[in-house]
Amino acid sequence: MAIRVQREDFDLGTELKALTAGRNDIGGLASFVGLVRDMAPIEGEVQEISAMTLEHYPGMTEKLLEEIDREAHDRWPLQASLIVHRYGRMEPGEQIVLVAAASAHRDAAFEACRFLIDWLKTKAPFWKLEDLKHGEAKWVEARDSDDRTAARWSRKPDDAAE
Amino acid sequence: MAIRVQREDFDLGTELKALTAGRNDIGGLASFVGLVRDMAPIEGEVQEISAMTLEHYPGMTEKLLEEIDREAHDRWPLQASLIVHRYGRMEPGEQIVLVAAASAHRDAAFEACRFLIDWLKTKAPFWKLEDLKHGEAKWVEARDSDDRTAARWSRKPDDAAE
Amino acid sequence: MKLLYFAWLKTKTGCAEEEVELPGDVTTVAELTAWLKTRSPGHAAALADEKAIRIAVNQAYAKPGDRVSDGDEVALFPPVTGG
Protein backbone atom coordinates (compact mmCIF):
# COMPACT_ATOMS: atom_id res chain seq x y z
CA MET A 1 0.00 0.00 0.00
CA ALA A 2 2.00 2.92 -1.29
CA ILE A 3 1.65 5.95 -3.55
CA ARG A 4 4.33 8.22 -5.02
CA VAL A 5 4.22 11.38 -7.11
CA GLN A 6 7.55 12.22 -8.72
CA ARG A 7 9.20 13.99 -11.62
CA GLU A 8 11.82 11.30 -12.32
CA ASP A 9 11.24 8.07 -14.20
CA PHE A 10 10.79 4.77 -12.33
CA ASP A 11 12.26 1.32 -12.87
CA LEU A 12 9.36 -1.01 -13.60
CA GLY A 13 11.15 -4.20 -12.59
CA THR A 14 12.37 -2.77 -9.29
CA GLU A 15 8.94 -1.41 -8.39
CA LEU A 16 7.09 -4.64 -9.15
CA LYS A 17 9.62 -6.94 -7.52
CA ALA A 18 9.47 -4.91 -4.31
CA LEU A 19 5.74 -5.66 -4.07
CA THR A 20 6.15 -9.42 -3.84
CA ALA A 21 9.65 -9.66 -2.33
CA GLY A 22 9.90 -11.94 0.68
CA ARG A 23 6.23 -12.89 0.60
CA ASN A 24 4.74 -16.32 0.02
CA ASP A 25 1.06 -15.42 0.24
CA ILE A 26 0.71 -13.66 -3.14
CA GLY A 27 -0.77 -15.70 -5.97
CA GLY A 28 -1.05 -12.94 -8.55
CA LEU A 29 0.38 -9.52 -9.34
CA ALA A 30 -1.44 -7.39 -11.91
CA SER A 31 0.08 -4.18 -13.15
CA PHE A 32 -0.49 -1.44 -15.67
CA VAL A 33 1.95 1.10 -17.09
CA GLY A 34 0.75 4.14 -19.03
CA LEU A 35 3.19 5.51 -21.60
CA VAL A 36 3.43 8.68 -23.71
CA ARG A 37 2.30 8.04 -27.29
CA ASP A 38 3.60 10.03 -30.23
CA MET A 39 0.04 10.56 -31.46
CA ALA A 40 -2.90 11.99 -29.56
CA PRO A 41 -6.47 12.97 -30.36
CA ILE A 42 -6.51 16.76 -30.05
CA GLU A 43 -9.68 18.70 -30.90
CA GLY A 44 -11.16 15.72 -32.71
CA GLU A 45 -8.10 14.96 -34.81
CA VAL A 46 -5.18 12.58 -34.28
CA GLN A 47 -2.06 14.72 -34.19
CA GLU A 48 1.66 14.09 -33.82
CA ILE A 49 3.12 14.90 -30.42
CA SER A 50 6.71 15.86 -29.68
CA ALA A 51 6.40 15.96 -25.88
CA MET A 52 3.89 16.10 -23.07
CA THR A 53 3.90 18.04 -19.81
CA LEU A 54 1.89 16.86 -16.83
CA GLU A 55 0.81 19.54 -14.39
CA HIS A 56 -0.64 18.49 -11.06
CA TYR A 57 -1.94 19.90 -7.79
CA PRO A 58 0.71 19.07 -5.17
CA GLY A 59 -0.91 18.04 -1.93
CA MET A 60 -4.29 17.18 -3.37
CA THR A 61 -2.70 14.69 -5.78
CA GLU A 62 -1.14 12.69 -2.96
CA LYS A 63 -4.35 12.90 -0.94
CA LEU A 64 -6.48 11.61 -3.82
CA LEU A 65 -4.08 8.81 -4.73
CA GLU A 66 -4.05 7.69 -1.11
CA GLU A 67 -7.85 7.68 -1.06
CA ILE A 68 -7.99 5.64 -4.27
CA ASP A 69 -5.42 3.18 -2.93
CA ARG A 70 -7.31 2.84 0.36
CA GLU A 71 -10.58 2.30 -1.51
CA ALA A 72 -8.97 -0.56 -3.48
CA HIS A 73 -7.89 -2.22 -0.24
CA ASP A 74 -11.40 -1.78 1.17
CA ARG A 75 -12.94 -3.47 -1.86
CA TRP A 76 -10.50 -6.34 -2.50
CA PRO A 77 -8.31 -8.51 -0.27
CA LEU A 78 -4.95 -7.14 -1.40
CA GLN A 79 -1.53 -8.09 -0.05
CA ALA A 80 0.15 -5.10 -1.70
CA SER A 81 -0.54 -2.21 -4.05
CA LEU A 82 1.33 0.63 -5.67
CA ILE A 83 0.61 3.84 -7.52
CA VAL A 84 3.51 5.81 -9.00
CA HIS A 85 2.59 8.87 -11.07
CA ARG A 86 5.05 11.23 -12.72
CA TYR A 87 4.63 14.92 -13.48
CA GLY A 88 6.63 17.35 -15.61
CA ARG A 89 7.86 17.00 -19.18
CA MET A 90 7.98 13.59 -20.88
CA GLU A 91 8.72 12.46 -24.42
CA PRO A 92 6.97 9.76 -26.47
CA GLY A 93 7.85 6.30 -25.20
CA GLU A 94 8.36 7.45 -21.59
CA GLN A 95 6.49 5.92 -18.68
CA ILE A 96 3.84 8.17 -17.07
CA VAL A 97 2.15 6.04 -14.47
CA LEU A 98 2.32 2.62 -12.84
CA VAL A 99 -0.43 0.93 -10.87
CA ALA A 100 -0.15 -2.57 -9.43
CA ALA A 101 -2.13 -4.83 -7.12
CA ALA A 102 -1.13 -8.14 -5.55
CA SER A 103 -3.52 -10.65 -4.05
CA ALA A 104 -3.84 -14.33 -3.20
CA HIS A 105 -6.05 -14.70 -6.29
CA ARG A 106 -5.89 -13.27 -9.77
CA ASP A 107 -9.46 -11.95 -9.88
CA ALA A 108 -8.82 -9.52 -7.04
CA ALA A 109 -5.43 -8.49 -8.42
CA PHE A 110 -6.84 -7.75 -11.89
CA GLU A 111 -9.93 -5.93 -10.70
CA ALA A 112 -8.09 -3.80 -8.15
CA CYS A 113 -5.44 -2.89 -10.73
CA ARG A 114 -8.08 -1.83 -13.22
CA PHE A 115 -9.94 0.10 -10.53
CA LEU A 116 -6.77 1.98 -9.53
CA ILE A 117 -6.09 3.27 -13.03
CA ASP A 118 -9.74 3.95 -13.89
CA TRP A 119 -10.37 6.01 -10.78
CA LEU A 120 -7.03 7.73 -10.95
CA LYS A 121 -7.83 8.86 -14.49
CA THR A 122 -11.05 10.61 -13.47
CA LYS A 123 -10.12 11.79 -9.96
CA ALA A 124 -6.42 12.53 -9.51
CA PRO A 125 -5.65 16.20 -10.29
CA PHE A 126 -3.31 15.89 -13.27
CA TRP A 127 -3.58 17.77 -16.56
CA LYS A 128 -1.79 16.93 -19.78
CA LEU A 129 -0.39 19.62 -22.04
CA GLU A 130 0.68 18.15 -25.36
CA ASP A 131 3.36 19.79 -27.52
CA LEU A 132 2.16 19.30 -31.08
CA LYS A 133 4.82 18.60 -33.67
CA HIS A 134 3.04 20.98 -36.01
CA GLY A 135 1.45 23.74 -33.96
CA GLU A 136 1.28 25.09 -30.45
CA ALA A 137 0.85 23.23 -27.15
CA LYS A 138 -2.71 22.08 -26.36
CA TRP A 139 -4.38 20.99 -23.13
CA VAL A 140 -5.83 17.52 -23.49
CA GLU A 141 -9.59 17.36 -23.00
CA ALA A 142 -11.09 14.84 -20.58
CA ARG A 143 -12.77 11.94 -22.33
CA ASP A 144 -16.34 10.91 -21.65
CA SER A 145 -15.23 7.31 -22.15
CA ASP A 146 -12.97 7.63 -19.09
CA ASP A 147 -15.94 8.80 -17.01
CA ARG A 148 -18.04 5.90 -18.26
CA THR A 149 -15.24 3.44 -17.54
CA ALA A 150 -14.80 4.81 -14.01
CA ALA A 151 -18.56 4.75 -13.46
CA ARG A 152 -18.46 0.94 -13.62
CA TRP A 153 -16.73 1.03 -10.23
CA SER A 154 -19.14 3.57 -8.79
CA ARG A 155 -21.04 2.80 -5.60
CA LYS A 156 -22.83 6.13 -5.40
CA PRO A 157 -24.49 8.04 -8.26
CA ASP A 158 -22.00 10.92 -8.51
CA ASP A 159 -18.78 9.05 -7.79
CA ALA A 160 -17.48 9.33 -11.31
CA ALA A 161 -18.74 12.85 -11.95
CA GLU A 162 -15.86 14.65 -10.26
CA MET B 1 3.93 -11.52 -29.99
CA ALA B 2 6.03 -14.14 -28.29
CA ILE B 3 5.66 -17.23 -26.12
CA ARG B 4 8.25 -19.09 -24.10
CA VAL B 5 8.18 -22.29 -22.03
CA GLN B 6 11.19 -22.67 -19.75
CA ARG B 7 12.44 -24.24 -16.55
CA GLU B 8 14.45 -21.20 -15.37
CA ASP B 9 13.04 -18.11 -13.68
CA PHE B 10 12.53 -14.88 -15.68
CA ASP B 11 13.36 -11.28 -14.88
CA LEU B 12 10.08 -9.40 -14.80
CA GLY B 13 11.58 -5.96 -15.47
CA THR B 14 13.65 -7.15 -18.42
CA GLU B 15 10.70 -8.98 -19.99
CA LEU B 16 8.29 -6.05 -19.66
CA LYS B 17 10.75 -3.38 -20.79
CA ALA B 18 11.57 -5.38 -23.93
CA LEU B 19 7.90 -5.16 -24.94
CA THR B 20 7.82 -1.37 -25.15
CA ALA B 21 11.50 -0.62 -25.90
CA GLY B 22 12.04 1.71 -28.83
CA ARG B 23 8.32 2.12 -29.52
CA ASN B 24 6.28 5.31 -29.31
CA ASP B 25 2.88 3.92 -30.27
CA ILE B 26 2.09 2.07 -27.02
CA GLY B 27 -0.21 3.84 -24.58
CA GLY B 28 -0.62 1.04 -22.07
CA LEU B 29 1.08 -2.16 -20.95
CA ALA B 30 -0.92 -4.55 -18.78
CA SER B 31 0.75 -7.55 -17.21
CA PHE B 32 0.06 -10.38 -14.81
CA VAL B 33 2.48 -12.57 -12.88
CA GLY B 34 1.36 -15.78 -11.20
CA LEU B 35 3.37 -16.84 -8.15
CA VAL B 36 3.62 -19.96 -6.00
CA ARG B 37 1.69 -19.55 -2.74
CA ASP B 38 2.62 -21.38 0.44
CA MET B 39 -1.01 -22.40 0.91
CA ALA B 40 -3.27 -24.21 -1.54
CA PRO B 41 -6.76 -25.71 -1.47
CA ILE B 42 -6.19 -29.48 -1.69
CA GLU B 43 -9.15 -31.84 -1.51
CA GLY B 44 -11.37 -29.11 -0.09
CA GLU B 45 -8.96 -27.97 2.59
CA VAL B 46 -6.37 -25.19 2.64
CA GLN B 47 -3.02 -26.87 3.24
CA GLU B 48 0.57 -25.73 3.61
CA ILE B 49 2.80 -26.26 0.60
CA SER B 50 6.57 -26.69 0.63
CA ALA B 51 7.06 -26.79 -3.14
CA MET B 52 5.22 -27.25 -6.41
CA THR B 53 6.18 -29.12 -9.56
CA LEU B 54 4.69 -28.19 -12.91
CA GLU B 55 4.51 -30.95 -15.48
CA HIS B 56 3.65 -30.09 -19.06
CA TYR B 57 3.27 -31.61 -22.51
CA PRO B 58 6.26 -30.38 -24.52
CA GLY B 59 5.21 -29.53 -28.04
CA MET B 60 1.51 -29.18 -27.33
CA THR B 61 2.21 -26.53 -24.71
CA GLU B 62 4.03 -24.29 -27.17
CA LYS B 63 1.36 -24.92 -29.80
CA LEU B 64 -1.48 -23.98 -27.44
CA LEU B 65 0.27 -20.89 -26.10
CA GLU B 66 0.90 -19.72 -29.65
CA GLU B 67 -2.78 -20.25 -30.48
CA ILE B 68 -3.86 -18.30 -27.41
CA ASP B 69 -1.43 -15.48 -28.23
CA ARG B 70 -2.64 -15.36 -31.83
CA GLU B 71 -6.27 -15.30 -30.68
CA ALA B 72 -5.51 -12.27 -28.46
CA HIS B 73 -4.03 -10.44 -31.45
CA ASP B 74 -7.08 -11.35 -33.54
CA ARG B 75 -9.43 -9.93 -30.92
CA TRP B 76 -7.61 -6.76 -29.83
CA PRO B 77 -5.33 -4.27 -31.59
CA LEU B 78 -2.11 -5.16 -29.78
CA GLN B 79 1.34 -3.72 -30.41
CA ALA B 80 3.04 -6.45 -28.40
CA SER B 81 2.30 -9.45 -26.19
CA LEU B 82 4.18 -12.03 -24.20
CA ILE B 83 3.56 -15.34 -22.48
CA VAL B 84 6.34 -16.90 -20.39
CA HIS B 85 5.43 -20.09 -18.54
CA ARG B 86 7.80 -22.09 -16.38
CA TYR B 87 7.78 -25.82 -15.67
CA GLY B 88 9.59 -27.98 -13.12
CA ARG B 89 10.01 -27.49 -9.39
CA MET B 90 9.29 -24.13 -7.74
CA GLU B 91 9.11 -22.95 -4.15
CA PRO B 92 6.62 -20.57 -2.54
CA GLY B 93 7.26 -17.00 -3.66
CA GLU B 94 8.65 -18.03 -7.05
CA GLN B 95 7.23 -16.73 -10.33
CA ILE B 96 5.31 -19.30 -12.41
CA VAL B 97 3.91 -17.38 -15.34
CA LEU B 98 3.94 -13.95 -16.95
CA VAL B 99 1.44 -12.65 -19.46
CA ALA B 100 1.51 -9.13 -20.87
CA ALA B 101 -0.25 -7.12 -23.56
CA ALA B 102 0.58 -3.68 -24.94
CA SER B 103 -1.78 -1.52 -26.95
CA ALA B 104 -2.42 2.09 -27.89
CA HIS B 105 -5.26 2.10 -25.34
CA ARG B 106 -5.62 0.65 -21.87
CA ASP B 107 -8.91 -1.16 -22.48
CA ALA B 108 -7.37 -3.43 -25.10
CA ALA B 109 -4.22 -3.99 -23.02
CA PHE B 110 -6.20 -4.98 -19.91
CA GLU B 111 -8.69 -7.20 -21.68
CA ALA B 112 -6.09 -9.00 -23.76
CA CYS B 113 -3.91 -9.58 -20.68
CA ARG B 114 -6.83 -11.04 -18.77
CA PHE B 115 -7.81 -13.17 -21.75
CA LEU B 116 -4.27 -14.57 -22.06
CA ILE B 117 -4.15 -15.82 -18.48
CA ASP B 118 -7.78 -17.00 -18.38
CA TRP B 119 -7.46 -19.08 -21.53
CA LEU B 120 -4.02 -20.32 -20.64
CA LYS B 121 -5.37 -21.61 -17.33
CA THR B 122 -8.02 -23.78 -18.97
CA LYS B 123 -6.25 -24.77 -22.20
CA ALA B 124 -2.46 -24.96 -21.86
CA PRO B 125 -1.38 -28.51 -20.87
CA PHE B 126 0.24 -27.91 -17.48
CA TRP B 127 -0.43 -29.86 -14.29
CA LYS B 128 0.52 -28.82 -10.79
CA LEU B 129 1.79 -31.31 -8.25
CA GLU B 130 1.94 -29.75 -4.79
CA ASP B 131 4.31 -31.03 -2.12
CA LEU B 132 2.35 -30.77 1.10
CA LYS B 133 4.29 -29.72 4.17
CA HIS B 134 2.41 -32.37 6.15
CA GLY B 135 1.70 -35.28 3.83
CA GLU B 136 2.45 -36.60 0.41
CA ALA B 137 2.44 -34.78 -2.93
CA LYS B 138 -0.99 -34.14 -4.47
CA TRP B 139 -2.11 -33.26 -7.98
CA VAL B 140 -4.09 -30.03 -7.99
CA GLU B 141 -7.65 -30.38 -9.23
CA ALA B 142 -8.95 -28.07 -11.96
CA ARG B 143 -11.32 -25.45 -10.64
CA ASP B 144 -14.79 -24.91 -12.05
CA SER B 145 -14.31 -21.21 -11.40
CA ASP B 146 -11.44 -21.17 -13.92
CA ASP B 147 -13.73 -22.72 -16.54
CA ARG B 148 -16.42 -20.15 -15.81
CA THR B 149 -13.90 -17.30 -15.99
CA ALA B 150 -12.56 -18.56 -19.30
CA ALA B 151 -16.09 -19.01 -20.63
CA ARG B 152 -16.56 -15.24 -20.52
CA TRP B 153 -14.18 -15.03 -23.46
CA SER B 154 -15.85 -17.87 -25.33
CA ARG B 155 -17.14 -17.30 -28.84
CA LYS B 156 -18.37 -20.83 -29.35
CA PRO B 157 -20.30 -23.00 -26.88
CA ASP B 158 -17.53 -25.49 -26.08
CA ASP B 159 -14.53 -23.18 -26.14
CA ALA B 160 -13.96 -23.35 -22.42
CA ALA B 161 -14.81 -27.00 -21.98
CA GLU B 162 -11.44 -28.37 -23.00
CA MET C 1 -8.79 32.74 0.99
CA LYS C 2 -6.09 31.16 -1.14
CA LEU C 3 -7.15 30.51 -4.75
CA LEU C 4 -5.30 28.18 -7.10
CA TYR C 5 -5.84 27.84 -10.86
CA PHE C 6 -4.58 24.93 -12.94
CA ALA C 7 -4.17 24.08 -16.64
CA TRP C 8 -6.08 26.43 -18.96
CA LEU C 9 -7.75 28.19 -16.05
CA LYS C 10 -4.31 29.45 -15.12
CA THR C 11 -3.69 30.66 -18.68
CA LYS C 12 -7.07 32.38 -18.97
CA THR C 13 -7.02 34.07 -15.57
CA GLY C 14 -3.33 34.89 -16.07
CA CYS C 15 -2.80 33.71 -12.53
CA ALA C 16 -1.62 30.50 -10.79
CA GLU C 17 -2.40 31.58 -7.26
CA GLU C 18 -4.00 34.58 -5.55
CA GLU C 19 -5.05 35.64 -2.06
CA VAL C 20 -8.52 37.18 -1.84
CA GLU C 21 -10.72 38.49 0.93
CA LEU C 22 -14.25 37.17 0.53
CA PRO C 23 -17.17 39.65 0.51
CA GLY C 24 -19.54 38.86 3.39
CA ASP C 25 -22.24 37.54 1.04
CA VAL C 26 -20.03 34.86 -0.52
CA THR C 27 -20.56 31.71 1.56
CA THR C 28 -20.85 28.86 -1.00
CA VAL C 29 -18.83 27.50 -3.92
CA ALA C 30 -21.48 28.75 -6.37
CA GLU C 31 -21.37 32.25 -4.89
CA LEU C 32 -17.59 32.19 -5.01
CA THR C 33 -17.41 31.39 -8.73
CA ALA C 34 -20.07 34.01 -9.50
CA TRP C 35 -18.06 36.59 -7.58
CA LEU C 36 -14.73 35.53 -9.16
CA LYS C 37 -16.16 36.18 -12.63
CA THR C 38 -16.40 39.89 -11.74
CA ARG C 39 -12.71 40.19 -10.83
CA SER C 40 -11.34 40.57 -14.39
CA PRO C 41 -12.21 39.80 -18.01
CA GLY C 42 -9.69 36.95 -17.76
CA HIS C 43 -11.54 35.48 -14.78
CA ALA C 44 -14.85 35.93 -16.60
CA ALA C 45 -13.49 34.08 -19.66
CA ALA C 46 -11.94 31.30 -17.55
CA LEU C 47 -15.13 30.72 -15.58
CA ALA C 48 -17.65 31.27 -18.39
CA ASP C 49 -18.48 27.55 -18.83
CA GLU C 50 -19.04 26.30 -15.30
CA LYS C 51 -19.68 22.74 -16.49
CA ALA C 52 -16.07 22.65 -17.69
CA ILE C 53 -14.73 23.50 -14.24
CA ARG C 54 -14.02 21.38 -11.18
CA ILE C 55 -13.55 22.92 -7.76
CA ALA C 56 -11.71 21.60 -4.73
CA VAL C 57 -12.05 23.11 -1.27
CA ASN C 58 -9.13 22.27 0.99
CA GLN C 59 -7.99 19.63 -1.52
CA ALA C 60 -11.32 17.77 -1.65
CA TYR C 61 -13.80 17.89 -4.54
CA ALA C 62 -16.65 20.32 -3.77
CA LYS C 63 -20.19 20.86 -5.06
CA PRO C 64 -21.82 24.26 -5.82
CA GLY C 65 -23.74 24.27 -2.54
CA ASP C 66 -20.72 23.49 -0.32
CA ARG C 67 -19.68 26.21 2.19
CA VAL C 68 -16.51 28.23 1.77
CA SER C 69 -14.84 30.63 4.17
CA ASP C 70 -11.80 32.89 4.34
CA GLY C 71 -9.35 30.32 5.69
CA ASP C 72 -9.98 27.86 2.86
CA GLU C 73 -7.71 26.85 0.01
CA VAL C 74 -9.88 26.70 -3.11
CA ALA C 75 -8.62 25.29 -6.41
CA LEU C 76 -10.30 25.70 -9.80
CA PHE C 77 -9.36 23.44 -12.68
CA PRO C 78 -10.64 21.58 -15.75
CA PRO C 79 -11.65 17.89 -15.63
CA VAL C 80 -8.52 15.88 -14.94
CA THR C 81 -6.55 14.11 -17.69
CA GLY C 82 -3.82 12.17 -15.92
CA GLY C 83 -2.97 8.50 -15.99
Add this chain to the structure above:
Amino acid sequence: MKLLYFAWLKTKTGCAEEEVELPGDVTTVAELTAWLKTRSPGHAAALADEKAIRIAVNQAYAKPGDRVSDGDEVALFPPVTGG
Protein backbone atom coordinates in the same frame (compact mmCIF):
# COMPACT_ATOMS: atom_id res chain seq x y z
CA MET D 1 0.25 -45.17 -32.31
CA LYS D 2 2.20 -43.25 -29.71
CA LEU D 3 0.35 -42.81 -26.40
CA LEU D 4 1.31 -40.25 -23.75
CA TYR D 5 -0.02 -40.06 -20.18
CA PHE D 6 0.35 -37.04 -17.92
CA ALA D 7 -0.13 -36.17 -14.23
CA TRP D 8 -2.13 -38.83 -12.32
CA LEU D 9 -2.90 -40.75 -15.49
CA LYS D 10 0.81 -41.46 -15.69
CA THR D 11 0.84 -42.66 -12.05
CA LYS D 12 -2.25 -44.85 -12.45
CA THR D 13 -1.25 -46.46 -15.75
CA GLY D 14 2.33 -46.73 -14.47
CA CYS D 15 3.42 -45.46 -17.85
CA ALA D 16 4.46 -42.09 -19.35
CA GLU D 17 4.58 -43.21 -22.95
CA GLU D 18 3.81 -46.38 -24.89
CA GLU D 19 3.67 -47.53 -28.49
CA VAL D 20 0.58 -49.56 -29.42
CA GLU D 21 -0.81 -51.11 -32.56
CA LEU D 22 -4.50 -50.35 -32.94
CA PRO D 23 -6.97 -53.20 -33.48
CA GLY D 24 -8.79 -52.71 -36.78
CA ASP D 25 -12.08 -51.85 -35.09
CA VAL D 26 -10.64 -48.88 -33.13
CA THR D 27 -11.17 -45.81 -35.30
CA THR D 28 -12.38 -43.08 -32.91
CA VAL D 29 -11.24 -41.49 -29.66
CA ALA D 30 -14.13 -43.14 -27.80
CA GLU D 31 -13.22 -46.56 -29.18
CA LEU D 32 -9.59 -45.95 -28.29
CA THR D 33 -10.31 -45.20 -24.62
CA ALA D 34 -12.65 -48.19 -24.37
CA TRP D 35 -9.94 -50.42 -25.77
CA LEU D 36 -7.20 -48.91 -23.58
CA LYS D 37 -9.20 -49.82 -20.45
CA THR D 38 -8.71 -53.49 -21.34
CA ARG D 39 -4.92 -53.28 -21.48
CA SER D 40 -4.27 -53.49 -17.70
CA PRO D 41 -5.95 -52.92 -14.33
CA GLY D 42 -3.89 -49.70 -14.11
CA HIS D 43 -5.28 -48.50 -17.43
CA ALA D 44 -8.79 -49.41 -16.31
CA ALA D 45 -8.35 -47.43 -13.08
CA ALA D 46 -6.83 -44.42 -14.86
CA LEU D 47 -9.59 -44.25 -17.45
CA ALA D 48 -12.52 -45.20 -15.20
CA ASP D 49 -13.94 -41.67 -14.99
CA GLU D 50 -13.93 -40.47 -18.58
CA LYS D 51 -15.29 -37.06 -17.61
CA ALA D 52 -12.06 -36.46 -15.69
CA ILE D 53 -9.93 -37.06 -18.78
CA ARG D 54 -8.93 -34.83 -21.66
CA ILE D 55 -7.55 -36.25 -24.88
CA ALA D 56 -5.32 -34.63 -27.48
CA VAL D 57 -4.73 -36.14 -30.92
CA ASN D 58 -1.56 -34.85 -32.54
CA GLN D 59 -1.36 -32.12 -29.89
CA ALA D 60 -4.86 -30.74 -30.49
CA TYR D 61 -7.85 -31.27 -28.15
CA ALA D 62 -10.09 -34.04 -29.47
CA LYS D 63 -13.71 -35.12 -28.93
CA PRO D 64 -14.97 -38.72 -28.47
CA GLY D 65 -16.12 -38.95 -32.10
CA ASP D 66 -12.87 -37.73 -33.63
CA ARG D 67 -10.96 -40.23 -35.83
CA VAL D 68 -7.69 -41.80 -34.74
CA SER D 69 -5.26 -43.92 -36.72
CA ASP D 70 -1.97 -45.72 -36.21
CA GLY D 71 0.33 -42.81 -37.09
CA ASP D 72 -1.21 -40.48 -34.46
CA GLU D 73 0.27 -39.18 -31.22
CA VAL D 74 -2.49 -39.39 -28.61
CA ALA D 75 -2.17 -37.85 -25.15
CA LEU D 76 -4.42 -38.55 -22.17
CA PHE D 77 -4.42 -36.23 -19.19
CA PRO D 78 -6.58 -34.61 -16.49
CA PRO D 79 -8.05 -31.10 -16.87
CA VAL D 80 -5.14 -28.65 -16.94
CA THR D 81 -4.05 -26.66 -13.88
CA GLY D 82 -1.30 -24.32 -15.07
CA GLY D 83 -1.03 -20.55 -14.86
